[in-house]
Amino acid sequence: METVNPTEPTPTRIAILGATGYGGGELLRLLLQHPRVDVVAATSRSREGMPVGHVHRNLHGWTDLAFSSPTADWIAENADIAIGAMPHGASAETLAPLVDTGQRVIDLSGDFRLRDARDYAHWYRREHPRPDLLEHAVYGCPELEGDTIATARLVASPGCFATALNLAMLPAAAAGLLRGRPQVVAMTGSSGSGAEARPTTHHPERAATLRPYKVLAHQHVPEVMQLLADAGSPVDGIDFTPVSAPIVRGILAIVSAELADPDARPEDLYREFYAESPFVKVLDDREPEVASIAGSNYVEVRARRTPDGRLHAVCAIDNLVKGAAGQAVQSLNRMIGAPEELGLTWPGMWP
Ligand SMILES: NC(=O)c1ccc[n+]([C@@H]2O[C@H](COP(=O)([O-])OP(=O)(O)OC[C@H]3O[C@@H](n4cnc5c(N)ncnc54)[C@H](OP(=O)(O)O)[C@@H]3O)[C@@H](O)[C@H]2O)c1
Structure with missing residues (x-):
């Protein structure tokens, strides 16, 4: 019979949205080895059904996961935290319904980084689709915002x-x-x-x-x-x-x-x-x-x-790491009460 270790925390279920891109691929590389999370979905509109390792060839053999295109309801029900790695604009439109359900979200795009929707309209040349959410977003710079990230509902991860x-x-x-x-x-x-x-x-x-x-x-x-x-x-x-x-x-x-x-x-x-x-x-x-x-x-x-x-x-x-997926995992670690470095400590490559 399978035994459960009561001291081991239940893994946090993660959905990665926009998982065929470079940011999504790096999130998968980091999170498939992370000891405190399970990746439950890697979403894509264009590669639905394709094994993850066919696109991110470095991940061949690391997961049986295939790209999928689940509904917002499915994600809200089956994931504890959603991480978006989609282009700006599309990101806010996809993530806002999840934030509305109470799901915790980390966004790699620029959609929730600026507090003032007028600045967003100026610099991103479009109206913000959900300016009401900007006041709830925490800018995910762990070197400055450690404590606020830990309790955030919506983390806007900094640009590269x-x-x-x-x-x-x-x-x-x-x-x-x-x-x-x-x-x-x-x-x-x-x-x-x-x-x-x-x-x-x-x-x-x-x-x-x-x-x-x-x-x-x-x-x-x-x-x-x-x-x-x-x-x-x-x-x-x-x-x-x-x-x-x-x-x-x-x-x-x-x-x-x-x-x-x-x-x-x-x-x-x-x-x-x-x-x-x-x-x-x-x-x-x-x-x-x-x-x-x-x-x-x-x-x-x-x-x-x-x-x-x-x-x-x-x-x-x-x-792609400190400038995107790695920094997002630092925020994730703070959000789930894990050590900030968990799953992230290995040196760079040399030469
Ligand atoms: N690359 C970097 O160094 C870096 C660093 C920091 C932050 N970022 C930000 O992170 C985000 C992702 O960047 P990336 O470099 O990973 O981009 P990317 O390689 O172009 O990947 C974009 C992903 O989003 C999906 N996607 C594209 N259009 C979409 C739409 N309209 N609705 C839903 N999904 C859509 C794509 O998959 P499908 O077409 O299959 O759906 C793909 O998985 C961007 O906002 C970027 O600014 C990037």
Whole structure:
């Protein structure tokens, strides 16, 4: 007869919505091995019935799950938490009915990150379908919002660029030191654009170039400004130049920002601020780079003061892990009362 260990918590049932994409694939990779969850559904409109391992070939042999297209009622009944990895717009429309049933939700899209629906309309060029839910959403940056994530009904997981920018500036912002308009350049790999090929992401067009895009107009700027203000440093704007780079994974962000106190010591500040953050490595003997964190939830950051008293910070993340699925699993762990690091602690690949 099967015995039940009463000290072992019942696994949390997870539905992954939009599971054929890159973010969904990474959620599956992380959650199929997670000791405290069961993945009960991996949804897709286009691949219904197809085994998960046929699309995410790294997961061949790891699961018998096939993609499905369940109703909202089925998900609400059979899953404890739904995690969305769909494009913005579609995400809010799909997830809102689940939030309405009382289901806890984590969203990887930008739909619930901005508190003001007017900002959403401006930056995402569409009206928000459910502005009434914005006040219930918690921005899922575990380095700042640990306790509120634990009890959240709806977690808006930060964007990939936003994560790198947030973590490059958060300690200075929390000390009330940032002001003016931080200048940021960040390079990203092609997986940041999702699984569907477009002319700008097609290999021959981007494999041998560095191409700036959405210069001074990237939709992640307002969520970073919101986080910096929440932390203690409202800034006037962020002059952000995103660059598409000829790599698959990773973001490297370089920040230069005015400091309210030009004698501040960012090196000490960053080490102290991140002392309890299990995934942020503050470097002082080499520069952050994407290869050493690729495939992992770890972050490398280095902060310095320039000779004229500005902040110079460099931050590297894997856009699909810390910038998407891994950060969402950190939030999930907090929501289910598990250790924040559970299912996430392995180093990046080298070389
Ligand atoms: N890629 C990254 O580095 C990254 C990082 C952070 C956040 N994000 C965000 O995470 C979300 C997913 O990104 P991704 O890169 O994984 O995208 P993706 O590779 O293009 O995958 C999108 C997924 O959503 C489904 N989908 C597409 N249109 C849909 C619709 N109208 N209704 C319902 N489902 C739909 C697709 O499957 P079917 O067509 O089969 O239904 C697919 O499974 C986006 O909002 C993105 O901004 C991405």
